[in-house]
Amino acid sequence: MTTYKIAVLPGDGIGPDVTAEAIKVLEALKQQDPDFKIEFRPFEWGSEYYLEHGRIMPEDGLDQLKSFDAILFGAVGDKRVPDEITIWELIMPIRKNFQQYVNMRPIRRLAGIESPLKNEQPIDFMVFRENAEGEYSNIGGRLYQQQSQEMAIQNTVITKQGVERIAKYAFEYARKNKKSKVTSATKSNAIIHSMKLWDEVVKEVAEDYGEIELESNFIDALAAYFVMRPESFEVVVASNLFGDILTDLGAALVGGLGVSPSGNINPDRTFPSMFEAIHGSAPDIAGKGIANPIAQIWSAALMLDHLGRPDLSTAIVDAIEQVLQEGRVLTPDLGGTSTTQELGSAIAEKVQQLIVK
Structure with a gap:
């Protein structure tokens, strides 16, 4: 039985919030499906790390990441750190050195979104x-x-x-x-x-x-x-x-950047692929608990498909759509009043209902 080892880089701003909800959904899958084994290791690299250490990740950061099956990436960006540092010293080195030459982005209108x-x-x-x-x-x-x-x-x-x-x-x-x-x-x-x-x-x-x-x-x-x-x-x-x-x-x-996922794919699988929402760190709403976690949760679904579990990937997307169609738990960008955590929990609960073992 394979245990998937996932490196988690929550990053800045709303990155840690939405990444926590993606992990919540993956943990819900693990609880429901005994054949699904997944482990997470967090790496607290980003702007705070840069402000403390003068670099955005350790000198051997890429070596630390390359043994993982995949990377779940939050978002980076902080007004205290120039964008060229967060992009060219973290995101670009991972994409380029890990030969993630395919960026895949679904453009799909989910049921329940206008x-x-x-x-x-x-x-x-x-x-x-x-x-x-x-x-x-x-x-x-x-x-x-x-x-x-x-x-x-x-x-x-x-x-x-x-x-x-x-x-x-x-x-x-x-x-x-x-x-x-x-x-x-x-x-x-x-x-x-x-x-x-x-x-x-x-x-x-x-x-x-x-x-x-x-x-x-x-x-x-x-x-x-x-x-x-x-x-x-x-x-x-x-x-x-x-x-x-x-x-x-x-x-x-x-539906906006809050619902749009992406994968940075290394097709040869010689290095881990990286999955992230296409939105940024959204510093204007950071810490308010209102960020939409769907894009990051959907990115985790893309990750599962890449790792060879299209069944679980489909279950996550189906759960997202059902929660959207019900319309009871929605973040403000979707016309609701729910928090990031409440929407993540609703999707996690729904996905458990869809996975029957």
Whole structure:
């Protein structure tokens, strides 16, 4: 019997609050299913750690994490610490060094949540964002700082290998889940070097999946189509920046950042994958007990699917939907008055009802 070992990085702001609720749901599963064994080890790294130690994680932090089966990540961000430190000294080292080159983000309107769109068509598609290179590169620099001729150069890194592997992952997902179309986000009419390479490689990959249509849209038009016809998408593949922006837009269409999960996947499983809500640390509501934990709980469900328990993953999502449909326990962003802990407990109780052993 496998015992899953999970590294927990609660982080800053609302991160510890929503992560505690995700663990509560996972513990509820463990109580109900004797075949499900899971252990958690917390790592209190983040802004407070940085303010005390001058670095956001220990020098051997990555070595400490790499033996775990997965990482459950809260959120980082604190006004006392520059964003480039929290991002480039914690999140990016984990994603890049652990070769988590796939960022997967479901865009799905759960039952019980209203969309700001008038369109009542189902919204349910997956966005695969290249997660290791692209526009989020620290290659570049600034010259003549604080002078009239000051300049900055930020390089985008697009490689054939990087595009090929994210495109293959998207098409394999489409094939496995019987999807008929993959949509590629591009801007090769204006970004004529990196995005033309993106287009060429995605097209080459698509040739090996003849049963699946390849649709390619310029990013500006694609953002409009997300609003105008979101029901037409099944699988979307995008570069790092394009995927980041599109999924925040997609989240807004299906209930907001508070309900939107993500996974940073190492497909080869040579390193642990990391699962996190796509929202930030939300310092404006930190400590108030009103943060919506659904995105983090759903991220834990994605983690279980990755670890080989799709049954338990489905049970969590079903429990979330049932609680939403009942409408008795909702946080303020969903129109209710319940606390973070109350919503987490309601989902934990519901998931126990759904798992009958």
